[in-house]
Amino acid sequence: MMPRDGMPLAYDLTMDGQGPLIGGELHALVVDDNEGDVYLVQRMLIDAGFVVAVAGTTEDALALMAYSQPDVVCCDICLPGADGYVLSSAIRERYPDVHIPIIFITGLSDEQALLKCFAAGGDDVMVKPVNPARLRAKVTAALRTRDLHRVLSRQRDQLALYQTDMQRDMEIAKSIMDNLGSEKTLALPNVSYHLQPMDTLNGDVIIGGRSPGGAQCFLFGDFTGHGLPAAIGVQVVHGVFCAMVARGHAIERIATELNRKVRQLLPRDRFLSAALIEIYPDSGTISVWNGGMPELLVRNAAGELLKGFRSTKLPLGVLPVEEFDATPTRRQLREGDALFCYSDGVIEAENAGGTMFGVERVKLALASGGQQAVERVRAALMQHTGGTPQRDDVSMLHVRFEREAMLALLDRDAPMDMARAATHWRCSVDLGSDALRCTDPIPVLGAVMDAIQGFGPRSDEIYMVVSALFARALEQGLLGLDPATKNEQSGFALYYHKLEERIAALQDGHIAISFEHTPDAEGGVLQIEVTESRSACHEGQMLRTAPLSNLAVVRSLCESLQFSADGRGAVARYRWYKNRVSGAPH
Amino acid sequence: MSISTQTSGDGQTLTIRVQDRFDFNVHRELRQAYEAAGKRFGNYVLDLRGTTYMDSAALGMLLQLREHAGGKRQAVRLTNAQPVIRDILAVANFDQLFTIE
Numbered sequence: 001m002m003p004r005d006g007m008p009l010a011y012d013l014t015m016d017g018q019g020p021l022i023g024g025e026l027h028a029l030v031v032d033d034n035e036g037d038v039y040l041v042q043r044m045l046i047d048a049g050f051v052v053a054v055a056g057t058t059e060d061a062l063a064l065m066a067y068s069q070p071d072v073v074c075c076d077i078c079l080p081g082a083d084g085y086v087l088s089s090a091i092r093e094r095y096p097d098v099h100i101p102i103i104f105i106t107g108l109s110d111e112q113a114l115l116k117c118f119a120a121g122g123d124d125v126m127v128k129p130v131n132p133a134r135l136r137a138k139v140t141a142a143l144r145t146r147d148l149h150r151v152l153s154r155q156r157d158q159l160a161l162y163q164t165d166m167q168r169d170m171e172i173a174k175s176i177m178d179n180l181g182s183e184k185t186l187a188l189p190n191v192s193y194h195l196q197p198m199d200t201l202n203g204d205v206i207i208g209g210r211s212p213g214g215a216q217c218f219l220f221g222d223f224t225g226h227g228l229p230a231a232i233g234v235q236v237v238h239g240v241f242c243a244m245v246a247r248g249h250a251i252e253r254i255a256t257e258l259n260r261k262v263r264q265l266l267p268r269d270r271f272l273s274a275a276l277i278e279i280y281p282d283s284g285t286i287s288v289w290n291g292g293m294p295e296l297l298v299r300n301a302a303g304e305l306l307k308g309f310r311s312t313k314l315p316l317g318v319l320p321v322e323e324f325d326a327t328p329t330r331r332q333l334r335e336g337d338a339l340f341c342y343s344d345g346v347i348e349a350e351n352a353g354g355t356m357f358g359v360e361r362v363k364l365a366l367a368s369g370g371q372q373a374v375e376r377v378r379a380a381l382m383q384h385t386g387g388t389p390q391r392d393d394v395s396m397l398h399v400r401f402e403r404e405a406m407l408a409l410l411d412r413d414a415p416m417d418m419a420r421a422a423t424h425w426r427c428s429v430d431l432g433s434d435a436l437r438c439t440d441p442i443p444v445l446g447a448v449m450d451a452i453q454g455f456g457p458r459s460d461e462i463y464m465v466v467s468a469l470f471a472r473a474l475e476q477g478l479l480g481l482d483p484a485t486k487n488e489q490s491g492f493a494l495y496y497h498k499l500e501e502r503i504a505a506l507q508d509g510h511i512a513i514s515f516e517h518t519p520d521a522e523g524g525v526l527q528i529e530v531t532e533s534r535s536a537c538h539e540g541q542m543l544r545t546a547p548l549s550n551l552a553v554v555r556s557l558c559e560s561l562q563f564s565a566d567g568r569g570a571v572a573r574y575r576w577y578k579n580r581v582s583g584a585p586h
Numbered sequence: 587m588s589i590s591t592q593t594s595g596d597g598q599t600l601t602i603r604v605q606d607r608f609d610f611n612v613h614r615e616l617r618q619a620y621e622a623a624g625k626r627f628g629n630y631v632l633d634l635r636g637t638t639y640m641d642s643a644a645l646g647m648l649l650q651l652r653e654h655a656g657g658k659r660q661a662v663r664l665t666n667a668q669p670v671i672r673d674i675l676a677v678a679n680f681d682q683l684f685t686i687e
Contacts, residue, residue, distance in 0.1 A: 314680070
C-alpha cells in the first residue's frame with residue numbers, strides 16, 4: 001500500500017535481512033476510545049503505508065494482539081477500564097521476546113504523566129494534536145529499534161544453538177578419547193597419576209604400555225592449546241605409541257615416528273611437548289627422551305632428590321625428520337627409586353595473589369618420600385590455589401621402580417588360545433651392515449610371525465629369545481662390545497654410547513636370522529637361528545662365548561641352545577605347548 | 587595494541603615487541619605485523635623486554651614467524667627476554683631454532 005501523500009516511509013523493510021514482512025505490509029494498532037482522535041491517527045498511519053486496526057479498550061487491544069501482533073502500537077493513556085499504562089505493561093509482560101514499539105499519543109501534558117509512559121514500557125510519547133510528519137518520524141525510529149532487537153535476538157539464538165552443538169561435539173570427542181582406554185594402560189601397581197583437564201577435552205596426555213621384552217613405557221605429554229585439535233592429536237599419538245610399544249620398538253624409534261606423525265598432522269604452530277620413558281625392570285635401566293616437559297624428578301627410596309631428566313630436545317612435531325634427534329638419556333635405577341612427572345599447568349598454577357606454585361613447592365611436597373606422592377602434590381596445589389579458576393590442564397605421573405612387582409606383571413593378562421592352527425613354515429632375513437645401521441629387525445619379524453602363525457601370549461617369550469640372540473650377534477659379535485661392562489658404575493650409559501658409535505661406524509658384516517616352525521601333537525617347535533659374519537676380525541677379542549645374562553633367560557625358555565664352533569652362530573629351539581602359556585620346560 | 591613494530595634504518599630488519607602477555611590473543615595482530623610486508627625483511631628481531639608471560643601458543647607463533655622468515659636460526663633473534671621467559675624458551679630448547687640474546 002503506497003503512502004498517499006507521496007512521501008515514502010523512510011524505513012527499509014529489508015534492514016534485518018529478513019526481507020519484507022508478510023505481504024510486505026506493516027501493521028499498526030491504535031488504542032483510543034475517542035473516535036475523532038482515532039480517525040486522525042489512523043489516517044496518518046494509512047498515509048504512511050500501514051494497515052491499521054483499532055481498539056477502544058485495553059481489553060480489546062490485548063484480545064486483538066493475542067490473535068496477531070502489530071508492528072507498532074499507538075495508544076492513549078486515558079482509556080475506559082484499564083488505562084494505557086496497564087496496556088503497555090501488559091504488552092511487555094506478555095511478549096517479552098519480541099519488542100513491539102509502543103508510542104503513547106495523549107492529551108495529557110504534565111511531566112509526571114509523560115514520564116510514566118516510559119516507566120510503563122513505552123518507547124515514546126506524543127502530545128495531541130499530533131503532527132503527521134513527527135508521528136511518521138517517531139514510528140520509523142521505533143521500528144528501527146524493533147528490528148535491531150530482532151537481529152540481536154536471532155543472533156543470540158543462533159549462538160546458543162551453536163554453543164549447544166559445540167558442547168555436544170566436545171562430549172562425543174571426550175567419550176571417544178575415554179574409549180581409548182588410557183586408564184587401563186596405567187592401572188599398574190607401581191604407578192599413580194592424576195589428570196585434571198581445564199575443560200571438557202584434555203590437551204595433556206598420559207599413556208602407559210608394556211613391551212614384549214618386559215619394559216614399562218610411558219608417554220607424558222602436553223599438546224599446545226586445548227579443545228578439539230589437541231584431542232585429535234591425542235588420538236593419533238595414542239595409536240602410534242601403543243602399537244609401537246606392543247611391537248617392542250625401542251624408545252628412539254617411537255620418538256622418531258611420533259615426531260614425524262605430529263609434524264605431518266598438525267599445523268606448524270602446534271606441537272607436542274613430551275617425555276618418553278622406558279624402564280626395564282630386570283636390569284633397572286631407564287631411558288628418557290624429554291622434549292619440552294618440565295624436568296622429571298627422581299627420588300630415591302628415602303625421598304632424597306637424585307639427578308632428574310631435563311628437557312634436552314625440541315618438542316615433537318617441530319623438527320623435520322632429517323633433523324630430529326631421538327637419542328634418549330640412559331641411567332640406572334635402584335629399588336625404591338621413583339620418577340615424578342608434572343605438566344607446566346602444575347607449576348604455573350596461581351594463587352589469588354598471582355604467585356605461581358613453582359617447582360620448589362613440588363619438591364617440598366615430594367620430600368617426605370613414600371608412596372603418596374601424587375596425593376601430596378595435589379593437596380599442596382589445592383591449598384596454594386585456593387579457589388582460583390584453573391587456567392591450564394594439570395597432570396602428574398609417579399612411577400616407582402619396584403623390580404619384583406614390575407616383573408610379576410609379565411603374564412598377567414595373556415589369553416590362552418592360539419588364533420590359528422600350528423603350521424609348517426620358514427622365514428629368514430639377512431641384513432648387511434648398512435641395513436643394520438638403520439633397521440631394528442625384531443619388531444618387524446615379530447609382526448611377520450604374528451601374521452603367519454600368531455603365537456598369542458607366547459610372543460613375548462619368543463621376542464625375548466630372538467632379541468637376546470640378535471643382541472649377542474650384533475653387539476658382541478659384529479661390534480665387539482663386552483656385555484660385562486654394563487654392570488659397572490654408569491656402565492649402561494657408556495655401553496650404549498659405544499654401541500651407537502660403533503653401529504654408526506659399521507662398514508661390513510651380516511646378520512642372518514632364520515625361523516623354522518614345525519607343529520606337533522602337543523603344540524610345536526620354533527627353531528631360531530642367528531648367525532653373524534664379517535670379513536675382518538674386530539679387535540681380536542673373541543667374546544662370543546662369554547655368558548650373557550639374557551642367554552640365561554634364553555636357556556630357561558628354550559628346549560636347547562647351541563653354538564657353532566666359531567661361536568658366530570646360535571641355534572635355539574623354542575618348544576610351545578597347546579595348554580600352556582609359557583614354553584619354559586618344567 | 588600489544589604489538590608494536592619498528593623498521594631498521596636500512597630497511598632490512600623488522601623489530602617486533604610484544605607487550606605483557608604473549609598468548610593466543612595476540613596471534614592475529616602478530617601475524618598481521620610481519621605478514622604485511624611480505625618477505626622483504628631479511629631479519630626479524632623479537633624484543634621481549636616488555637613480555638611478562640609466554641605460553642605454548644606463543645611458542646607456536648614463534649615457529650610460524652621462523653617459517654615466514656625462511657626457517658634459519660639466524661633469521662629470527664629473540665632479545666631482552668626476562669628470566670621467566672628465558673626459562674620457558676630453555677625448557678623448549680628453542681635456542682636450537684632461534685638466536686637468543
